[in-house]
Amino acid sequence: MAKNKYHDSGPTQRQLRVGELIRRTLAEVLARGDIHDPDLNRMSITVGEVRTSPDLKIATAYVLPLGGKGKEEVVKLLARHKGELRHIIGKKAGLKFTPDLRFQLDQTFDQMDETRRMLSQDAVRRDLEE
Template sequence: MAKNRFHEGSGPSQRQLRVGELIRRSLSEVLARGDVHDPDLNRMSITVGEVRTSPDLRIATAYVLPLGGTGQDEVISLLSRNKGELRRLVSKKLALKFAPDLRFRLDKTFDQMDETRRMLQQDTVLRDTSGEGDA
């Protein structure tokens, strides 16, 4: 019990990272091949950027983004609607004790990267990083 409290807030364990990556690959493969029996979901190209698992590996949160960034709300709705089938398909590929409950969130990392690039291109930042302001 003390071990869990000690590791809280210290980031995911190696096991969580490994299982999250296995789930990410399996989920990406299932979505790319169109294995789900939902034509609305199969017509969309979805990127699975990351999967984070709970410490007990029973919950897996997939961070997803539709190709081109359009239809973000629709993709979350479609994935949530089909999460039972997705859970079954993904767990068939993995040798886990429990099939994790899948949850879906929009992947905001691309938006954050665009914002960072925009900020780095500002004149004041360029001036500061080039050393022109030093006198």
């Protein structure tokens, strides 16, 4: 039985390349304040990763406001301006087709903190030392 080329193998080189191009461009656009929204321009936003769908029609950006304050607000503001962001990214990145943008909170830092907390527990440290 043939494997589906989109499953069980992770993202393709093309998906990774387009995702990173969008991530860098989005981070630059947000850092420079190119969006016409004073609330959004006041925030420092980290774009940790951008994942694209196998057909490159959807790009999900994982974002986090610096310091972690206003998490829900930043996702709403970005979603409100996704059309403008898509247009700017398409022009700056030189993409033939710019994916539809989606935004989610980047949970990576929370997961690292939780892992650090678990590894510092006495019972876990004892198990690791054995």
